[in-house]
Amino acid sequence: MLQLAHEGHPGETSMTSRLRDRVWWPGMDKDTKKVVKDCEGCRLVGKPSLPEPMRRRRMPSEPWIDVAMDFLGLLPSGDYLLVIVDYFSRYKEICIMKKITSEETIKQTEPIFVRQGYPRTITLDNGREFISKEFEDYCRIKNITLNHTVPYWPQANGEVERQNSSLLKRLKISHALHRDWKVDLLQYLLMYNTTPHSTTGKTPTELLRNKTIRSKIPSLSDIETAPPVDSEFSDRDTILQYKGKVREDLRRHSKPSEIKEGDTVLMQNLLPGGKLSTTFGNTEYTVMEKTGNRVKVSDPLSGNSFLRSSAHLKKVTPIEQITQEPAEYVSEPNSQELSFHPDSAISSTPGDSAYGQIPETADFTTTNAAETAHTIPASRPLRHASKPAWQKDFVCSSDVI
Known part of the structure; x- marks a missing residue:
């Protein structure tokens, strides 16, 4: 009876309904379930087994392990x-x-x-x-x-x-x-x-x-309002960087650049050239902007701009500044000047000061500023000079003679 009811390979529900419509005996449902389960064809086309309960992986103790x-x-x-x-x-x-x-x-x-x-x-x-x-x-x-x-x-x-x-x-x-x-x-x-x-x-x-990398969206960390936190490695880094800076500055004989905005400069030839190539080109550039050692220069003729280090530039001094005459030397302490007559002699002996002693025979007169301008050259001030020791007068002892 069970084999007849299972012809066509019905499932458990269909086979049970088919038998109940015609026959019944005690334990019929149990026998029907066993026949369907033992059928080789039904096993081959049956539904897959249900998955086991999910098991979560524990979070590692550290990143990237x-x-x-x-x-x-x-x-x-x-x-x-x-x-x-x-x-x-x-x-x-x-x-x-x-x-x-x-x-x-x-x-x-x-x-x-x-x-x-x-x-x-x-x-x-x-x-x-x-x-x-x-x-x-x-x-x-x-x-x-x-x-x-x-x-x-x-x-x-x-x-x-x-x-x-x-x-x-x-x-x-x-x-x-x-x-x-x-x-x-x-x-x-x-x-x-x-x-x-x-x-x-x-x-x-x-x-x-241990930090979120920056993206295009601005954040509060972009605004540095708090002072940096002092730490041992930060202090050590600062000290060693300063010592290295001092050492390298001495080795390179570095000095602050005198170039400023508006100056005229020459640019160093950085591209390879021949044996007779000059260190600097003959084109004069104008300094447009200077930030630290970064200098932006512009060619007045072509309008091209270049970014160079201040070490690659040489300041050009204007010709009118070189040929300009120096200002007259005029000193007016209390509107009066001291004039010195060169005929007066200044003696110097061992133990005297570096400028020598002023003898009593020296003639100092007080004049106004106009007279002083004729007495002292305008190019540079006079300096006091003393005769060498071998030109001094000496007296021989009669015993030696």
Whole structure:
């Protein structure tokens, strides 16, 4: 009776209804369920087993010690995307690749690991590029443990699979709007790494680097209102930088530049030239702006502007400033001057001051400023001079004679 009722492979509900419409015996429902369960054909086309309850991965103790890795593609452009996600900070790195071999994968991941450090474990699927001997040898040398997921069960690597779904959404938008998807990819990556994560409540870069990197959106950290915090390493850095500055300034014989805005300068020839090339060109430039050692000069004839260091420029002194006569030397202490008659002698003996002693025979007269102008040349003031010792008078002793 059960075999007749199961012809056509009805399910448990259909077979039970079919039997109840015609016959009944004690335990009929139980017998019907056993027949359907033992049927080989029904087993082959039955529904898959229900998944086990989800088991969450515990958050690592530090950033970038447990990461996940997966490929996304093939894209219409023929490229693949290698996605690496940190389980602690949810920080994401993306590499664009043309082919997904073990050699190319190592070449792309090595610069990332050099910047961020080698993780302890990598969770990945069973792709050929991940299970090859070359990739396993690379990870063994770098002391990295590989955690391969169950084949055909992407839920085991759910973090990176979720990131791939979000990434694919942005790529679809870029493709639909006919935009450059590589530029949009960079914008998405910056947005993601500077946005607080829905689970951690912190930005990925803040958890990874202890600070949120700057983006185009202004923030309060852009306004430096608080003084810098003093610390031991900051003081040490300041002291050593100052000592290095003093040492290098002495070695290079550096001095403050006299160039200022409005000056006329010559520019050093920085491009290679012949043996007879001059150090500076003969074109005169005008200084338009100077900030520190950065000088912006302009060619008055062509109007071209150049940015140079002050060490590459030489100030040109105007001809009228060179030929200008010096001002007359006139000193007026209390509207009177002292005139000195050169006929008077000034004697100097050992122990005297550097200017010598003024003899009593020296003739000093008080004159007004007009007379002084004729007595003292206008070009430079007179200086007191004394005769050398060998020109002094001496008396020989009679005993010697």
